[in-house]
Amino acid sequence: KMEKKHPCIVMVPSPGLSHLIPLVEFAKMLVHDDDELNVKFIVPTLSSSSSSSSSSSMNSILNNSDLPPNITFTVLPQVNVEDLPVKSQTSTQIRFAVKHSLPFIHQQLTSFMSSTTHHIVALVFSIFATDVLDLAKEFNLLTYVFFASGASLLSFCLYLPYLDETVFSTTNNTMSLTETVNFPGCVVPFQIKDLPDPVLYERSSEVYKSFLNVCRTHSLVDGAIVNTFTHLESEAIAAIQQQQQQQREANDRNTDKVPPFVYPIGPIIQSETSNDVNRLECLRWLDNQPPRSVLYISFGSGGTLSQEQLNEIAFGLEMSGHKFLWVVRAPNEYGGGAYLNEQKEDPLHHLPSGFVERTKGEGLVVPSWAPQVEILGHGSTSAFLSHCGWNSILESVVHGVPMIAWPLFAEQRMNAVLLKEVLKVALMPEKVVDNDEDGIVKREEIARVIKRMMEENEEGLEMRKRIKHLSDAAAAALTQNGSSTKAFSTLKQKWKIV
Ligand code: UDP
Numbered sequence: 430k431m432e433k434k435h436p437c438i439v440m441v442p443s444p445g446l447s448h449l450i451p452l453v454e455f456a457k458m459l460v461h462d463d464d465e466l467n468v469k470f471i472v473p474t475l476s477s478s479s480s481s482s483s484s485s486s487m488n489s490i491l492n493n494s495d496l497p498p499n500i501t502f503t504v505l506p507q508v509n510v511e512d513l514p515v516k517s518q519t520s521t522q523i524r525f526a527v528k529h530s531l532p533f534i535h536q537q538l539t540s541f542m543s544s545t546t547h548h549i550v551a552l553v554f555s556i557f558a559t560d561v562l563d564l565a566k567e568f569n570l571l572t573y574v575f576f577a578s579g580a581s582l583l584s585f586c587l588y589l590p591y592l593d594e595t596v597f598s599t600t601n602n603t604m605s606l607t608e609t610v611n612f613p614g615c616v617v618p619f620q621i622k623d624l625p626d627p628v629l630y631e632r633s634s635e636v637y638k639s640f641l642n643v644c645r646t647h648s649l650v651d652g653a654i655v656n657t658f659t660h661l662e663s664e665a666i667a668a669i670q671q672q673q674q675q676q677r678e679a680n681d682r683n684t685d686k687v688p689p690f691v692y693p694i695g696p697i698i699q700s701e702t703s704n705d706v707n708r709l710e711c712l713r714w715l716d717n718q719p720p721r722s723v724l725y726i727s728f729g730s731g732g733t734l735s736q737e738q739l740n741e742i743a744f745g746l747e748m749s750g751h752k753f754l755w756v757v758r759a760p761n762e763y764g765g766g767a768y769l770n771e772q773k774e775d776p777l778h779h780l781p782s783g784f785v786e787r788t789k790g791e792g793l794v795v796p797s798w799a800p801q802v803e804i805l806g807h808g809s810t811s812a813f814l815s816h817c818g819w820n821s822i823l824e825s826v827v828h829g830v831p832m833i834a835w836p837l838f839a840e841q842r843m844n845a846v847l848l849k850e851v852l853k854v855a856l857m858p859e860k861v862v863d864n865d866e867d868g869i870v871k872r873e874e875i876a877r878v879i880k881r882m883m884e885e886n887e888e889g890l891e892m893r894k895r896i897k898h899l900s901d902a903a904a905a906a907l908t909q910n911g912s913s914t915k916a917f918s919t920l921k922q923k924w925k926i927v
Pocket residue numbers: 446447450699727728729730731732756797798799800801802817818819820821822824
């Protein structure tokens with residue numbers, strides 16, 4: 430008699446820590462209290478990130494002995510990005526890595542398919558790994574995009590092919606940066622300058638075309654798993670569901686019940702990693718600070734500033750007189766300068782001379798990496814100056830910490846608009862986005878915003894109330910009857926009976 434095979438989900442994260450972290454957490458949720466379900470990761474990697482601080486964090490995720498045995502990893506041979514033109518967009522590098530890993534992914538899938546104990550049900554991949562879709566079709570697997578950003582961005586991506594054929598095609602990218610566009614579920618109109626990076630390139634450019642292509646494939650999947658929750662982005666979530674539902678019903682009139690397309694299952698945030706670099710130093714220092722007195726400053730796993738901007742932030746911090754914990758990276762003119770690339774220099778050498786000594790009592794600077802989730806959860810932390818990466822936003826929301834929005838690259842400007850204009854839980858220094866003049870935010874402005882955020886005032890109290898409310902809603906979404914738990918169970922049920 431044949432033994433029943435156990436269901437198995439294959440996950441392909443695209444290179445970059447902020448894709449891997451939430452996907453691994455999602456996998457842990459799936460196998461929690463369930464010995465039948467298995468998750469197999471196939472991880473494409475890039476050569477240049479081989480010894481950066483984020484890749485040491487990657488190793489600590491993959492080699493974490495606390496992971497249940499039914500989650501396994503196959504790390505693929507590194508794809509050499511030196512074959513790419515220098516200064517390629519992050520998204521281009523990521524797609525390149527995935528494309529060149531396809532033969533290996535194919536090989537892995539073939540070997541998984543021949544397993545006598547498991548049967549592969551679905552392939553889950555992250556945004557820039559859409560090239561695996563063809564493989565999924567070949568092996569007849571269900572396909573899901575794991576969207577490690579917000580539903581607002583997903584809605585925009587699903588709508589981009591339409592924008593491309595209408596507004597963008599008639600204006601042919603001559604729209605001014607302050608003109609606005611709407612998309613389903615956006616609460617406020619978005620200015621062109623706030624749209625994701627690739628959309629700011631000419632319509633005929635490879636970067637734009639490649640992004641458009643990625644966006645087109647997003648409506649071809651069986652579902653989108655989004656790291657968000659209903660209360661955070663209710664309009665965008667509803668708009669996506671409604672649009673996809675209509676399309677599916679139009680395509681297939683016989684289905685009585687079209688399964689949901691969008692699964693808002695968040696917030697999924699990184700669990701504490703006890704072997705994070707600089708961990709003890711940061712936590713000990715925070716332990717010695719008064720409650721809610723510290724501004725935490727970080728630009729994600731790879732955000733970088735120009736030398737001039739780095740100086741202005743340093744002087745702005747000094748002028749503000751407030752306490753800070755700052756994760757410093759060596760300067761780079763491109764905002765995502767260290768996202769996929771190793772930084773070899775000591776970042777602290779690039780701070781204004783005497784800064785560290787002068788601010789000794791007030792601040793702590795650490796190079797490149799800090800235990801962010803624990804810092805945001807620490808009672809001494811009061812606010813977060815953030816580049817508005819989606820994971821950082823969720824972590825801040827979960828811990829009820831209001832933000833100063835300082836978007837740098839990718840879709841971060843969109844996220845900043847959501848925080849500032851829609852959710853109203855962030856302040857934003859002027860000129861972070863407007864690239865007039867030299868595009869540098871001056872120390873006086875930085876000090877002004879920090880003071881507004883850190884000192885008690887009506888506006889601040891209101892903002893703290895709102896983020897506390899979001900934090901409660903985030904926790905509620907994850908309770909037994911919460912919206913995210915329900916979406917998660919629906920999805921898991923579906924996978925287990927295929
Ligand atoms: N992170 C961290 N320590 C750091 C910088 C980043 O633990 O010093 C983590 C952070 O908690 C988050 C992720 O790395 O989970 C960064 O993801 P995000 O989406 O915010 O930004 P990205 O790295 O994609 O720009």
